[in-house]
Amino acid sequence: MFIIKNRYITIYHRLFHLDDRLLLIVAGSIAGICSGLAAVALRLSLESVLEWLHPLRHYWWAFTLPAIGALLSSLYLEKITREGAGHGVPEVIYSVSRYGGLLRFRSSYSRLISSFLTIGSGGSAGPEAPVVMSGSAIGSNIAKFLGLNDRQRITLVGCGTAGAIASIFNAPIAGLVFSIEVLLGEWKFVNIIPIAIAAVAGAQVSQAIIPEQVLFIHQPFDIMFADIPASLGLAILTALVSVLFTKSLRQVGNLAKKNSLPLWGRAIIGGSCVGLIGISMPLVLGEGYHFIQSMISETFSMGIFLTFVAIFAKIFATAMTLGWGGSGGIFAPCLLIGSLTGIVFHKTLLLFFPSVGCASQGAYALLGMTGLISGVMQAPLTGIFLIVEITGGYEAILPLILVSSISSTMSQYLEPASFYFKELMERGQFMRPGTDARILSDLSLKELIDINYVKVSENMVFRDFINILKRSEQNLFPVIEDETRVYKGVIQISVIRKYALDPDMYDMVFLNQIMDTEVITVSLEDDLQDVLDMMDSHNMDNIPVVENERFIGMIAKTKILDLYRRELIVQTDIK
Amino acid sequence: MELSVFDLSKYLGVVPETIERWVRQGKLPVSQKGVNYRFHTSELQKWAGKHNIYLNLSDKRKPEKGRESIIPLSCAVENGGINFDVQGNDVKSVLEASIKRISKIPDDFKQDLLDRLVKREQALSTGIGNGIAIPHPREQLRYLHDSIVSISFLVNPVDYKALDSKPVSILFFILCPALKIHLHLLSALSFCLRNNKFQGFLNSRPDPDQLIEKIEILQKTNPI
Numbered sequence: 001m002f003i004i005k006n007r008y009i010t011i012y013h014r015l016f017h018l019d020d021r022l023l024l025i026v027a028g029s030i031a032g033i034c035s036g037l038a039a040v041a042l043r044l045s046l047e048s049v050l051e052w053l054h055p056l057r058h059y060w061w062a063f064t065l066p067a068i069g070a071l072l073s074s075l076y077l078e079k080i081t082r083e084g085a086g087h088g089v090p091e092v093i094y095s096v097s098r099y100g101g102l103l104r105f106r107s108s109y110s111r112l113i114s115s116f117l118t119i120g121s122g123g124s125a126g127p128e129a130p131v132v133m134s135g136s137a138i139g140s141n142i143a144k145f146l147g148l149n150d151r152q153r154i155t156l157v158g159c160g161t162a163g164a165i166a167s168i169f170n171a172p173i174a175g176l177v178f179s180i181e182v183l184l185g186e187w188k189f190v191n192i193i194p195i196a197i198a199a200v201a202g203a204q205v206s207q208a209i210i211p212e213q214v215l216f217i218h219q220p221f222d223i224m225f226a227d228i229p230a231s232l233g234l235a236i237l238t239a240l241v242s243v244l245f246t247k248s249l250r251q252v253g254n255l256a257k258k259n260s261l262p263l264w265g266r267a268i269i270g271g272s273c274v275g276l277i278g279i280s281m282p283l284v285l286g287e288g289y290h291f292i293q294s295m296i297s298e299t300f301s302m303g304i305f306l307t308f309v310a311i312f313a314k315i316f317a318t319a320m321t322l323g324w325g326g327s328g329g330i331f332a333p334c335l336l337i338g339s340l341t342g343i344v345f346h347k348t349l350l351l352f353f354p355s356v357g358c359a360s361q362g363a364y365a366l367l368g369m370t371g372l373i374s375g376v377m378q379a380p381l382t383g384i385f386l387i388v389e390i391t392g393g394y395e396a397i398l399p400l401i402l403v404s405s406i407s408s409t410m411s412q413y414l415e416p417a418s419f420y421f422k423e424l425m426e427r428g429q430f431m432r433p434g435t436d437a438r439i440l441s442d443l444s445l446k447e448l449i450d451i452n453y454v455k456v457s458e459n460m461v462f463r464d465f466i467n468i469l470k471r472s473e474q475n476l477f478p479v480i481e482d483e484t485r486v487y488k489g490v491i492q493i494s495v496i497r498k499y500a501l502d503p504d505m506y507d508m509v510f511l512n513q514i515m516d517t518e519v520i521t522v523s524l525e526d527d528l529q530d531v532l533d534m535m536d537s538h539n540m541d542n543i544p545v546v547e548n549e550r551f552i553g554m555i556a557k558t559k560i561l562d563l564y565r566r567e568l569i570v571q572t573d574i575k
Numbered sequence: 576m577e578l579s580v581f582d583l584s585k586y587l588g589v590v591p592e593t594i595e596r597w598v599r600q601g602k603l604p605v606s607q608k609g610v611n612y613r614f615h616t617s618e619l620q621k622w623a624g625k626h627n628i629y630l631n632l633s634d635k636r637k638p639e640k641g642r643e644s645i646i647p648l649s650c651a652v653e654n655g656g657i658n659f660d661v662q663g664n665d666v667k668s669v670l671e672a673s674i675k676r677i678s679k680i681p682d683d684f685k686q687d688l689l690d691r692l693v694k695r696e697q698a699l700s701t702g703i704g705n706g707i708a709i710p711h712p713r714e715q716l717r718y719l720h721d722s723i724v725s726i727s728f729l730v731n732p733v734d735y736k737a738l739d740s741k742p743v744s745i746l747f748f749i750l751c752p753a754l755k756i757h758l759h760l761l762s763a764l765s766f767c768l769r770n771n772k773f774q775g776f777l778n779s780r781p782d783p784d785q786l787i788e789k790i791e792i793l794q795k796t797n798p799i
Contacts, residue, residue, distance in 0.1 A: 416625075437627060461699060499758055504765035507738065508701065510713055513754050529627070536588075536629040 069121020
């Protein structure tokens with residue numbers, strides 16, 4: 001390892017120092033290959049465990065299988081790796097926006113194992129978010145190994161994500177688009193090329209290892225004229241289902257947090273519920289790729305009513321799995337719910353207009369998937385490109401764009417934050433590059449504080465203070481106690497001006513009598529956003545910083561503006 | 576509720592021109608376009624929440640604090656009262672005798688107040704010259720309801736270590752529940768005492784009513 005690192009340092013200085021784009025492309029493709037391998041490994045192991053567990057499904061106690069899986073997965077995450085449950089995508093987004101994409105090494109395998117336990121045993125969740133987490137952690141750790149800076153690390157996190165998505169769906173463009181649209185949030189030239197290469201590398205890895213088993217077999221579709229108005233109706237339906245899905249995921253999750261059950265108890269309850277639904281409706285179990293494939297290739301044989309019920313069953317099962325302790329993502333459930341919605345719509349359409357000339361049921365399943373992905377993740381481009389790549393052609397591009405854009409716009413109207421961002425927004429951690437929140441969070445009070453303030457004693461006579469005032473340009477004087485040097489208050493020149501011009505007062509007053517003790521103070525740990533809010537609501541231009549009762553310095557609005565502007569220039573003006 | 580450009584500019588702390596530019600650039604939700612823009616409060620709240628802007632539509636500007644609690648010097652003198660023929664031969668005894676006669680101070684606090692006043696005199700004499708001293712504590716007296724200024728005329732002039740070393744025969748006690756009023760009263764008093772006619776008037780030991788009337792007239796000429 002040490003030799004490799006030394007070698008690398010030599011190469012780095014010879015070759016990459018000239019242009020870090022070359023370095024990012026090389027490192028990005030490595031990240032893409034590694035995360036592609038991780039994704040393939042999860043997919044293959046899921047397939048084999050499903051096969052292995054298949055004979056057990058006929059026993060009466062089969063419904064406990066998801067419970068055992070969820071139990072093991074939550075215990076593994078909680079006790080062994082000490083990472084919170086859930087799908088991990090918000091954590092990656094937060095890390096990208098706040099800590100330059102810094103992720104722990106153990107994140108690169110922990111979610112793979114926990115989601116393998118959850119999904120393999122029948123829990124209703126998708127393997128995509130875990131591979132995104134693991135791919136981004138791989139990218140982040142490659143960047144750490146190479147000693148790259150934050151900006152380059154973020155690019156590599158994007159590369160890992162793109163490789164993982166590209167590999168699991170065999171869809172390089174979807175990987176690229178997802179990585180940029182959902183994870184990084186900015187379309188910058190320096191990012192796009194390495195991420196595109198990583199996505200291609202990831203897709204190639206999956207093709208090389210499992211060449212005959214592409215996830216969804218390509219299907220050509222004939223889109224008729226009647227499909228255009230029909231897709232409008234489908235878009236509205238998928239938007240409603242998306243909002244329902246997002247809301248129930250959150251509601252059921254909140255319900256789990258409210259009760260006082262221990263973690264393992266929650267996992268058992270959640271898993272058993274999923275298992276019980278699975279007895280009558282095996283479609284809800286696992287990631288459901290098999291059923292999606294059957295819907296696309298039109299071998300799906302459920303009736304219209306059962307399909308309609310299946311939508312809700314799948315939504316509920318997914319919410320129970322993810323909210324009550326299981327581990328996994330919502331990508332695959334979105335695809336399954338979307339295709340179910342598409343089929344329900346297609347069947348209803350044929351029921352009312354039996355003679356209408358529209359595309360096949362499989363095409364509507366795909367359109368439904370686009371609608372759900374665009375609606376739930378509010379990532380319309382990811383929805384379009386994923387389906388375009390799955391179908392392997394652009395025949396359906398017009399209805400795809402229609403469904404995707406209408407569904408994402410409508411669901412955004414009903415539910416302003418997407419599923420991935422909602423959590424972050426509630427915690428005030430949603431900071432896209434180049435936004436106000438991001439800049440404010442990057443600036444710390446330590447950078448803004450002005451510590452060159454003359455402090456005065458509270459026992460000083462006014463006359464002595466006037467002498468200091470004559471020679472000073474300060475408008476605010478912090479007052480401290482003599483021996484302990486504890487902060488007592490602030491003298492504001494604007495307030496005492498009329499007394500300062502009255503010589504009769506000079507010997508009558510001590511400084512503790514003219515200081516303002518009610519001025520609000522902040523400490524160095526406070527967020528700049530909160531400090532600015534305080535200044536706004538109290539009409540202050542300067543705010544004292546007090547730490548452990550000691551005066552540290554002042555934060556001035558003028559200084560904030562100065563630094564804010566520089567920060568904005570630095571953050572947004574990278575070629 | 577609907578707001579005009581002018582109202583909104585007050586709430587947001589920007590000039591109306593800025594509001595108009597934001598509307599033109601499509602950055603603000605506007606409910607009625609044309610000559611007079613109108614804004615819906617509910618839409619504005621939503622917009623402010625989305626952009627992380629501090630917007631408080633309930634009150635326009637906070638009232639200037641402290642203005643209403645400041646009382647004129649004449650009222651404070653009326654509160655405190657004027658005492659003649661106060662006995663005593665040194666600083667401590669005249670202070671003690673005066674405090675005893677100020678009815679507004681609760682009995683329990685009289686000893687404490689005396690200690691504070693003596694301590695203040697030890698730190699720096701409050702004798703401002705021409706036979707006048709302004710004893711006051713350095714801390715605020717939270718147990719008082721009103722600010723009081725009490726005047727004591729001494730029987731015997733006392734050596735007060737005043738600035739001009741003259742013995743002191745008139746004491747102005749300034750006792751306040753808050754420091755801000757204290758400063759105000761101190762400044763108002765020093766303005767009156769700067770007036771030579773008022774000095775002569777004081778030395779004639781006038782009637783309390785006349786004295787208060789005189790202060791009232793004087794403080795009207797005070798520019799502050």
